[in-house]
Amino acid sequence: MAETALLERTRTEQAPPPRRGLLKGLLRTARPKQWVKNVLVVAAPAAAGELFSRHALIQVGLVFVLFTACAASVYLVNDARDADADRAHPVKRHRPVAAGQVPVPVAYAVGFVLAAVAPTAAAFLCSPFTSALLTAYLGLQFAYCLSLKHVLVVDLAVVTTGFLMRAMIGGLALGIPLSRWFLITTGFGALFMVSAKRYSEAVQMAGKAGATRALLTEYTVGYLRFVWQLAAGVAVLGYCLWALEEGGVPHTSVLPWRQLSMVAFILAVLRYAVFADRGTAGEPEDVVLRDRALAVIGVAWVAMYALAVADW
Structure with a gap:
């Protein structure tokens, strides 16, 4: 009995605090490994030879952060929506939302907050065109999560368009013709x-x-x-x-x-x-x-x- 109590106490002390575990789960759900795709935001400025001015670097950095926030919001909402199905999948059941590390309402709330904040910040910090493109990206990706990913050919077009939008947004932020x-x-x-x-x-x-x-x-x-x-x-x-x-x-x-x-x-x-x-x-x-x-x-x-x- 004493050994069991000691073991339980050790496990409790080693377990991360709930808030820390939640933040870690939210970060994992945001798919940090996928953030490298957002490097495509440099494509248009680089193609135009306008990447290395101070203004361009600041704008491209902002766009990278804002696009990453939008992508993270899509992942959060998608995982919240598919939580029940993911629990029955041999691999996806380990995702933080499906595993219960991130409650479904929290995933929805954080996802929608990011979806609202990113385009709004883009309108003030970048340009209205940048904000419009981020809004269009979010609308398209949420539609994909809800139904378009089940439509033949359209699913390929939506994912492709997401990459194309990443490549376009740097040019729009800097007013570079594409x-x-x-x-x-x-x-x-x-x-x-x-x-x-x-x-x-x-x-x-x-x-x-x-x-x-x-x-x-x-x-x-x-x-x-x-x-x-x-x-x-x-x-x-x-x-x-x-x-x-x-x-x-x-x-x-x-x-x-x-x-x-x-x-x-x-x-x-x-x-x-x-x-x-x-x-x-x-x-x-x-x-x-x-x-x-x-x-x-x-x-x-x-x-x-x-x-x-x-x-x-």
């Missing part, structure tokens, strides 16, 4: 990665019960392969048309960095397609970080693209 080539390449590049991930999930779940996404039972592997191949082709075409566009001939550089960057871009797409074809293309950031060759190609492309923009 070129058609930027939108085409970014949009179809995002669709390539999203559909490649879905394809990989479908391949891995083939012949198994309990797909992690309900729609994977309705998509065919052949269709998803068609989508990522089509998207990769359009992204490459859009990028090449930008690189070969009139006015792209360098004036100060010895080498045509703008045209040479096509090689690195195409190699990166081809290398990523290897993982898509194998059915191992999961989260885009994981694919890039775990493959050294792809990371090196990516660094080479960034360097050549930077030189091309500087020479623009």
Whole structure:
């Protein structure tokens, strides 16, 4: 009895305070690992060569924080809504809301507070266009959580649009015009990665019960392969048309960095397609970080693209 009491006392002393546990659960629900996706907010300023001024860095930093808050609000509301279903899932049952670490009403409350605060802050700290885009992102993502994630093809379009909005918002915050080539390449590049991930999930779940996404039972592997191949082709075409566009001939550089960057871009797409074809293309950031060759190609492309923009 004494040993049991001592053991219970030790467990009680080691357990984190309720408030500390709640805050930790809220942070886990906000998916810190996914925040790297919001680095896309630098895409438009970097493409325009206007990233490194003091004003641009401040605005991009603010936009990154605000977009992260919006994404966190979506995760919180989504997990609160799916708490009952997640408890029956072998992996998702460990999520803080499903596990009871974060009460469902608290998840809803924090999610909606973030959803209200972020666009409001953007209107005062950035621009009305930035606030409007954040509001549109939230509306689209909440609609996705409620019903759109169950609609064939539309689910791919919504997730792709979320990536495209990340890439657009930095330009809107700084008043930078977004070129058609930027939108085409970014949009179809995002669709390539999203559909490649879905394809990989479908391949891995083939012949198994309990797909992690309900729609994977309705998509065919052949269709998803068609989508990522089509998207990769359009992204490459859009990028090449930008690189070969009139006015792209360098004036100060010895080498045509703008045209040479096509090689690195195409190699990166081809290398990523290897993982898509194998059915191992999961989260885009994981694919890039775990493959050294792809990371090196990516660094080479960034360097050549930077030189091309500087020479623009």
